Amino acid sequence: MIRSLPNTSLYRNGYRFYVGIFFLFLVLPLVVISVLAFNDSNFIALPWKGFTFDWFFANTDDRVGLFQDEDLVRSIWVSIVTALIMGLLSLGVGTAAALLFVQEKFRGKNFLYFLAIAPLVIPGVILGISIILTSTQVAGGIEKATGWDPEFLSPGFWLVVLGQFSFGATYVMLIVSARLKKFDPTLEEAALSLKATKLEAIRYITIPFLRPALISGFAVAFLISFSNFNTTIFLIGSDPTLPVELFTRIKFSSTPVLNAISFLIVVVISTFALVNLYLDRKK
Amino acid sequence: MNKILEVKHLTKHFKEFTAVEDVNFYVEEGGFFSILGPSGCGKTTLLRMISGFIEATEGEILIEGKPMRGIPPEERPVNIVFQSLALFPMMNVYENVAFGLRRKKLDKTEIDTRVREMLARVGLEGFEKKKVTELSGGQRQRVAIARSLVMKPSILLLDEPLGALDRKLREHMKVELKLLQKEIGTTFIYITHDQSEALVMSDRVAVMNKGRFEQIDTPKNLYKNPKTAFVAGFVGESNRFELSGRQGDTIRTTSGWELERPGLDFDPDVLFIRPEAILINPDPQMEAIDRFDATIKTILFDGANTKLSAVLGGGEELLVSLPQNARYDSLSEGDAVTIGIHYDDLKCYREV
Amino acid sequence: METKRNRAFYFVLLPVLAWLMILIFIPHIELLVNSFKVDGQESWTLENYTDFFTNRIYWMTLVKTVSYAIGVTILAFIVAFPVAFYLTKVVSKRYVGPLTMLLLVPLWVGELITIYGWMIILGDHGIINQFLIDLGWIEKPLPLLYNDFSMILGLLYMSVLFMIVPIMSTLESLDDSLIEAASDLGAGKWTIIRRIVIPYAMPGIVSGSIIVFMLVIGDYLAPNILGGKSSLWFTEQIYNQFLSTFNWNEGAAFGFLLLLISSLIVWIALKVSGQKLERVGS
Numbered sequence: 001m002i003r004s005l006p007n008t009s010l011y012r013n014g015y016r017f018y019v020g021i022f023f024l025f026l027v028l029p030l031v032v033i034s035v036l037a038f039n040d041s042n043f044i045a046l047p048w049k050g051f052t053f054d055w056f057f058a059n060t061d062d063r064v065g066l067f068q069d070e071d072l073v074r075s076i077w078v079s080i081v082t083a084l085i086m087g088l089l090s091l092g093v094g095t096a097a098a099l100l101f102v103q104e105k106f107r108g109k110n111f112l113y114f115l116a117i118a119p120l121v122i123p124g125v126i127l128g129i130s131i132i133l134t135s136t137q138v139a140g141g142i143e144k145a146t147g148w149d150p151e152f153l154s155p156g157f158w159l160v161v162l163g164q165f166s167f168g169a170t171y172v173m174l175i176v177s178a179r180l181k182k183f184d185p186t187l188e189e190a191a192l193s194l195k196a197t198k199l200e201a202i203r204y205i206t207i208p209f210l211r212p213a214l215i216s217g218f219a220v221a222f223l224i225s226f227s228n229f230n231t232t233i234f235l236i237g238s239d240p241t242l243p244v245e246l247f248t249r250i251k252f253s254s255t256p257v258l259n260a261i262s263f264l265i266v267v268v269i270s271t272f273a274l275v276n277l278y279l280d281r282k283k
Numbered sequence: 284m285n286k287i288l289e290v291k292h293l294t295k296h297f298k299e300f301t302a303v304e305d306v307n308f309y310v311e312e313g314g315f316f317s318i319l320g321p322s323g324c325g326k327t328t329l330l331r332m333i334s335g336f337i338e339a340t341e342g343e344i345l346i347e348g349k350p351m352r353g354i355p356p357e358e359r360p361v362n363i364v365f366q367s368l369a370l371f372p373m374m375n376v377y378e379n380v381a382f383g384l385r386r387k388k389l390d391k392t393e394i395d396t397r398v399r400e401m402l403a404r405v406g407l408e409g410f411e412k413k414k415v416t417e418l419s420g421g422q423r424q425r426v427a428i429a430r431s432l433v434m435k436p437s438i439l440l441l442d443e444p445l446g447a448l449d450r451k452l453r454e455h456m457k458v459e460l461k462l463l464q465k466e467i468g469t470t471f472i473y474i475t476h477d478q479s480e481a482l483v484m485s486d487r488v489a490v491m492n493k494g495r496f497e498q499i500d501t502p503k504n505l506y507k508n509p510k511t512a513f514v515a516g517f518v519g520e521s522n523r524f525e526l527s528g529r530q531g532d533t534i535r536t537t538s539g540w541e542l543e544r545p546g547l548d549f550d551p552d553v554l555f556i557r558p559e560a561i562l563i564n565p566d567p568q569m570e571a572i573d574r575f576d577a578t579i580k581t582i583l584f585d586g587a588n589t590k591l592s593a594v595l596g597g598g599e600e601l602l603v604s605l606p607q608n609a610r611y612d613s614l615s616e617g618d619a620v621t622i623g624i625h626y627d628d629l630k631c632y633r634e635v
Numbered sequence: 636m637e638t639k640r641n642r643a644f645y646f647v648l649l650p651v652l653a654w655l656m657i658l659i660f661i662p663h664i665e666l667l668v669n670s671f672k673v674d675g676q677e678s679w680t681l682e683n684y685t686d687f688f689t690n691r692i693y694w695m696t697l698v699k700t701v702s703y704a705i706g707v708t709i710l711a712f713i714v715a716f717p718v719a720f721y722l723t724k725v726v727s728k729r730y731v732g733p734l735t736m737l738l739l740v741p742l743w744v745g746e747l748i749t750i751y752g753w754m755i756i757l758g759d760h761g762i763i764n765q766f767l768i769d770l771g772w773i774e775k776p777l778p779l780l781y782n783d784f785s786m787i788l789g790l791l792y793m794s795v796l797f798m799i800v801p802i803m804s805t806l807e808s809l810d811d812s813l814i815e816a817a818s819d820l821g822a823g824k825w826t827i828i829r830r831i832v833i834p835y836a837m838p839g840i841v842s843g844s845i846i847v848f849m850l851v852i853g854d855y856l857a858p859n860i861l862g863g864k865s866s867l868w869f870t871e872q873i874y875n876q877f878l879s880t881f882n883w884n885e886g887a888a889f890g891f892l893l894l895l896i897s898s899l900i901v902w903i904a905l906k907v908s909g910q911k912l913e914r915v916g917s
Contacts, residue, residue, distance in 0.1 A: 029752025123853020
């Protein structure tokens with residue numbers, strides 16, 4: 001049943017088999033995608049026709065490799081920049097929210113906290129449409145009143161950042177709060193007693209204590225941004241992010257170049273996971 | 284002597300609850316003042332008001348003659364040693380001690396001199412680069428004290444800092460702390476629920492109960508002449524009896540035990556007798572004592588703290604200190620003894 | 636701390652307030668307001684909602700989406716629970732780290748890519764059909780893709796991790812000696828699971844179920860890429876209103892209905908289990 005209790009071998013092996021099947025289910029799509037990224041065929045399907053790097057580097061009439069595909073490369077770049085800015089923004093505001101909700105008492109706290117965790121249970125679609133509705137309304141209002149068209153409020157880069165940040169901050173807040181709850185508040189009081197100001201106490205005591213959570217919070221926000229589709233699709237302008245670009249191609253013009261970019265992402269993520277695991281081990 | 288701290292009519296309400304009620308006292312410069320009370324008596328609230336973390340509802344706090352109302356913690360000339368010590372785990376010993384000086388933006392070399400001097404003073408030279416998590420309990424204690432003292436506060440507030448130590452180390456630290464205070468001369472205000480800590484270290488002790496000060500006195504007077512029933516019960520050990528009344532010089536417990544107690548000018552309702560004040564088989568010539576016949580029920584052996592439980596004719600039980608010397612070695616359970624109590628050791632109070 | 640509000644308080648309050656008001660509160664009010672308007676008119680109207688209730692395809696889609704989402708949530712629990720138990724209580728501690736990491740990789744890679752992977756696997760020329768044809772077991776490819784089966788598979792795949800992780804985090808604190816004691820008192824495996832483990836893991840199960848349900852009901856990619864013509868999902872209706880027919884007011888009404896019904900179900904789940912929403916996030 002558990003490690004310390006004896007088990008029949010049928011139970012043990014049966015259980016192991018089930019978990020094995022589950023993990024196969026989990027990695028199968030990633031493996032299949034990765035393998036087909038190197039298939040020397042114009043179709044994303046078996047049979048295997050030999051090994052090639054074409055889908056990464058080629059630039060011929062019927063094959064455009066990932067690194068030759070300007071639109072794709074640009075969308076990767078857009079996604080990285082979006083994720084960086086959104087990650088930093090979420091980190092700052094999410095951390096502030098964690099400090100606010102864990103350490104302070106004030107009127108209306110419950111209501112604000114409800115709003116702060118609401119994005120967990122609001123479908124991304126809804127966040128997307130309500131933000132585009134609002135920004136359009138506000139932009140329209142501003143233009144009518146002043147004649148000036150606030151560009152950052154029309155669909156495009158900044159609206160995507162804002163839309164993703166609206167729920168990214170929630171995740172950072174939860175990650176940072178979890179660590180902050182383990183923080184001994186007398187440490188901060190000790191800093192105050194040693195004549196630090198409140199802001200100095202946060203800077204020299206609280207923030208260093210939170211550092212691991214801040215790093216993982218940023219990483220999670222970055223990854224959420226990088227792979228977000230549901231909210232982003234409503235907010236993009238002329239520069240699609242990678243998931244939006246990929247979606248369009250999956251629906252309308254798929255070639256194995258999609259596998260190439262997917263393979264690249266799988267490699268980056270796996271490396272990231274392995275490094276993480278290694279650092280964990282060392283501790 | 285200079286009054287470095289004066290507290291006048293200090294009161295603190297938390298909504299319905301009154302944590303501190305009309306507390307008045309002063310502390311002399313260079314003194315070691317303790318506030319002793321059970322947990323929940325309001326002593327930590329009092330300390331936090333002095334340090335500025337909470338604002339008093341009513342009353343006044345004067346430090347060096349200056350009123351403190353509205354002055355934030357960072358501008359008050361006091362530092363705290365916390366119960367949990369609150370050493371910064373992300374910094375080493377040196378950085379912990381230097382933390383406050385760095386916030387004051389002092390010159391680097393001055394910080395360095397002061398930190399090293401202070402570490403030497405508490406016997407922690409060579410520990411600068413150590414992580415605070417690598418230190419022993421006593422060393423952590425010293426870092427916490429050094430970290431506060433290096434700020435040269437007018438008053439150092441200590442919130443039960445010995446609480447987390449094991450008993451042996453606590454005994455040792457009591458002495459060390461007392462000596463350190465004498466040497467540097469900073470005023471210490473020490474909060475504790477452990478009477479032995481308060482009695483050993485302090486010049487004066489305030490006993491606090493339910494938000495009020497019951498008595499402020501020297502340790503010896505607290506023990507010898509407790510002014511209230513609470514102090515008598517809380518400081519030291521006591522046998523406690525409820526009284527039903529007094530007739531002339533005779534007092535009577537609710538169980539019907541009658542004792543001679545001349546010189547009372549009020550009707551007490553409670554009586555305290557310390558185990559160590561009770562004499563076993565007193566000399567027949569001794570005067571001004573009550574004598575009773577009793578039987579030894581059990582002997583509770585605890586080294587120097589050994590006591591016996593004596594039962595009187597009416598069934599009353601008394602704990603009596605049993606000195607471990609040749610005179611009493613022959614006593615054993617079931618023996619008949621005479622016990623004697625001096626009139627002055629019958630501490631009578633009116634509680635209601 | 637009871638001192639007067641200091642600068643630091645406002646320093647953290649203001650950005651948080653801006654975030655919650657500008658990006659969460661006002662937009663949802665705006666959503667509600669827009670759902671009661673039609674294009675070019677100032678007056679309020681119920682038109683968008685009557686449209687929804689009179690068009691069978693709209694409300695049928697919502698009913699189907701909600702019931703499928705509940706079904707997938709239950710399925711996810713059945714699949715996830717043994718895995719979560721295995722990873723916390725059965726497998727040698729050495730493997731817990733690597734296996735948990737492996738669990739998270741598909742999550743981090745992102746839904747779109749994994750859904751795309753399933754599209755390749757299940758297609759007519761995908762590896763399953765190719766394999767079966769090569770073996771000679773079938774002649775024509777099986778219709779594995781573009782139907783409810785593939786859609787549910789995709790939804791399950793992208794959401795099951797969100798069931799495993801919360802259950803694992805509650806089971807981690809379950810003391811092995813509880814199970815040992817139950818076993819010592821003569822309880823069988825099934826009894827232990829039912830009477831000890833599941834009740835103990837309940838907070839995690841509730842959190843996981845709520846997150847999975849919300850993810851599934853709000854998902855777009857799995858139904859759109861893996862689902863067939865008949866597997867219409869309610870989010871697709873919203874996308875259509877916004878991105879194809881450009882009837883934003885109707886879309887707002889749909890969005891608000893989705894929000895309403897999903898909040899209602901989450902609320903019922905919280906009431907029935909006696910759990911707080913705050914707990915879901917932790």
